Amino acid sequence: AQSVTQLDSHVSVSEGTPVLLRCNYSSSYSPSLFWYVQHPNKGLQLLLKYTSAATLVKGINGFEAEFKKSETSFHLTKPSAHMSDAAEYFCVVSDPNTGNQFYFGTGTSLTVIP
């Protein structure tokens, strides 16, 4: 069965400091993994995706994530937080064995302190 665990429901960082949002997944096959961001009253926006190419994936707005199969992790990072990064972040797993249905984590709310 597929599942996604976002280890922190809330993360708070100071502006200009690094961001780490943690995601662990379970999948019986080689999954596709995604990070989406949701700003208030806006739709989910794709940050980046992993589909079995390079394990270090670079996304928009300076975000990147590293696929670590041995740790079943896909943590999202950014070297320096900006105020505009404050939002809800969702990790998503998609597995061919289940018809590529998207399974979302419960989300991590990122607060950026000025």
Added chain:
Amino acid sequence: GAGVSQSPRYKVAKRGQDVALRCDPISGHVSLFWYQQALGQGPEFLTYFQNEAQLDKSGLPSDRFFAERPEGSVSTLKIQRTQQEDSAVYLCASSLHNRADTQYFGPGTRLTVL
């Protein structure tokens, strides 16, 4: 180009009323998805269309929920005899080809059942 649009953005219904939520996918996108997002949770899959064919409706919570996409473009999610537990944000997404592709999300419809 235009993204996924949804209407209405907000809907208040009295318990027992029927509601219809509309989704306009990105032009040319073959696949369309509906999700339900409860407060403080990640989106959960409801149903999936490829063109006008509903290929997966395994996520629909009850037979009060019905979705259609008669011409392979606009889709409508209908909820009959609404109940308080139906209160949620309903998200629509589309992808260019199939379920394995990146999904692009609309802003959602927030349904409140009183």
